[in-house]
Amino acid sequence: MSASRSLVLSPDAGGRIAQRVPLRAAFAAVFALAGLILAGQGAYVHAKAILAQILLERAFATSLATGAPTKAWAWADTWPVARIEVPRIGASEIALAGASGEALAFGPGHLDGTPEAGEPGVAIYAAHRDTHFAFLKEVRVGDEIRVLRRDGRAARFRVEETRVAAWNASGLDPHAAGRRLALVTCWPFDAVTRGPLRYVVEASAIEESGGASPR
């Protein structure tokens, strides 16, 4: 956006104020540019989150077919490990290995050091509240969560509790007894700044013949 263009936009401006229009236009241009960049960055986060899931879905399908970890794009530092679904609200996300900032930009991350969903212990998945785990606010106690793992095994869980906890006092022991699942995201959902609180959805396995079963 240039000064001359802003003159065109203001055809009524007389010669007297012609000097001041470019200044104002310059300010406007700077604001507009900064605004576009910021908005673009914000939109980029969402675009990346959505696009990545499409690529990850494909990689995960390959992974299931071959049984080997498959990266969604060549330079990725992580790979799909599971698909998390909440059938009641139609949510489905591909989770990645590790919960680094890198992974979380693209999908829910499976926390290192926690078991795979369906194994003994508490499998913990984390994702951003405004993208992949925005649906957590709709999850209710009693909902079913399905996790399809990379190795083709599926595990089903029933939501037992939702709660808010500080990030460093989650009360989640990955080695606790039972086969459990915890989905966590930042809380409150509509806040625009980062905070120490996390929203935790806890679920326990719906016992079938010995936990995780082949698909």
Add this chain to the structure above:
Amino acid sequence: MDISLPPLRLSDFTLPSPMARARRVVARIAIAATLGIAGLGGLIVATVAANASEARSAQAFVKPADMTSGALLLKGAEPGKFVEAPQVRADYDVTVSGPTMRTRVTQAFTNPTDGWVEGVYVYPLPEKGAVDAMTLVIGDRVIVADVKKREEAKEIYEAAKRDGKTAALTEQERPNLFTNSVANIGPGETVLVRIEYQAPVHQDAERMSLRIPLVVAPRYVPKPLVTEVSMDAVGGWGVVDPAPDRGRITPPVNDPRETAPTNPVSITVRLNAGFRLGEVASSTHKIKVDGTDEAARTVTLDAADVPADRDFELAWTAASGPTPSVGLFRESVGGSDYVVAYVTPPTGAAKEEKRPRETIFVIDNSGSMSGPSMGQAKASLAFALDRLTPADRFDVIRFDDTMERLFLDTVAATPENVAKAKAFVARLSAEGGTEMLPPLKAALFDPRPNDAARVRQIVFLTDGAIGDEQRMFDAIASGRGRSRLFMVGIGSAPNSFLMTRAAELGRGTFTHIGSTEEVDARMRELFAKLESPVITSLTAAFSEGAADMTPRTLPDIYRGEPLVMAARMAKVSGALEIGGLIGDQPWTVKLDLAKAAPGDGISKLWARRKIDDAEVSRTLRETGPEAADAEILKLALEHKLTTRLTSLVAVDQTPRRPAGATLTRAEVPLNLPAGWDFDAVFGKRPGSEQGPTVPGMRRADAQSKLERVAAMGVAASPAPLATPSPSAGANLPQTATDAELKLCAGLALILLAVGLLIIRPARRRAA
């Protein structure tokens, strides 16, 4: 058990190098923490619960200022008054049987209060120690602990605690950190706690050594006490507030740098080295060595009692010999015989024994290696290239998400080729993803599998971000042939366990380089090792009967490393034949099993090693997690090992605590191991020019400080202190983005711009 998570970057944008940097930082913290656990060597966190309202015994009260030696203080009923926590003396009885040491620690603790007390001790163990026995003597009661499933043990303990019965529980917090809980210690009673653990002896080159964590006493009693410690009534961890009544609590409390600690410790080491002993010495304490037997000594402290102000270290060396020194120990437990054999390569001869090598260097130049890691890896590789001789063959493979092989096959290490390789390495820059499998396969491919003239080695330098471990393992297992795989984790090794397994499968070693500063020294050690493969192609065979042997794959024996193998058999008889190649000379040794020396804890060593094997097969997915856990549980229960899945519990069946009396717990803080720089660890209190106060009393503070120390790479451990409480649970990552904020701000700015362009001219026109 808590796990810690990498801190997340503030930015969600996906440039590889900041990511890599973040990961390295995280890894450095993790490594510092790991080192710290080992370095923590003597920290015993005693948490003693005293019912404050009942602790009224006037004579037991002290003020911190009254203390002339280190002691734990419990909060008394009146503000500012404390009772001295149980701490008396400790006796260490160590029996070294060849490659293992069995330590019996007897600590006598006194409950000086007239209330009922629950004590909780957290103590670290050397390396791969396994607590397998705990005995509690309270008054005239002797309680021998029993091994149970972890949850079951906890339930038994809690039930006994409720019923007023004296009970004790030993749990594994981490593989090298254990907790003892003792419920219902009576008023004024002296309690003896005896812990027994089995641990391997450390071997470094020709030097064997053991280290005993010696922390019963506080090591640091701060200098001027200017703040008041207020203990939290429930959690027990106090906070230190700037003292409102400075005058009442009088300084000083002694600094260990000024007043010798007085907590006495006695140590006896029965050294049965299994080989002809050279020197026996301690770098930490004055010792008295008795015994004239060529392989056995009894070591005691020169002074009867020494202050427990630093860890005890004892080192011994073998008298040098031309043939490998082979040790053989046996133990009979529960109808089975257990044998441990170990092979120490001959020293001296190895140098001349230098077989030409065929070495393939694989260097990771992916984006995550950027920064100092890449530089150090390149420097290390250049160093290695310099040490090649024209008789050797070599090649260099670099990889990121692509790979490039310098020569298509290994070539003679002529000066021209080496120069070419050096130039190739110097040009590398760190970028791209990490595709580790193709270079691994390329390196494993051996066009001359029958070339016995050369030792084939693969040196794999990477930051350790192995994603597809299973394919890596498959490739190694199916393709290793005669190659040996040496994993070198540089900068960051989040997957160090898997790197270890990869090296084990590849019959090489895993060199873990925690900080970039270490790279050079560690690489030098590694290459020194690579240049002298002492014994290769090892085999072990028992002449009679089937033996359940571990490890399943015998590694090569390198300079400074012993082969330790254990087996269980129905009856020790016949011979064990161990064979291999020293250089290109076949070498065998036949051991008459009947001549095996009796040794303590051989069965534990075998079981411990079998548990490791079970973990391996779990990793290799030869067995599922459940089958592996079942195997571990079976071994642990059979051999009474405290593991991830099992605990030791002892209950005195007689209820003792009267129904009316209450039992509460208040954790009592602990103290720093000697050698820790108090100021560096805890720092000066802000707003207090007189420096720090009782260290452990400030748990939260200590924690954050320790984490900072760890982050700086100092060998300090946040481990025992950074566990806020068992219920705090896993840390959760940051899961908010600034997308909304940016969108809103961006839209606001655009609106402002539009406003500037439209609204103001409009107003002007109207005017």
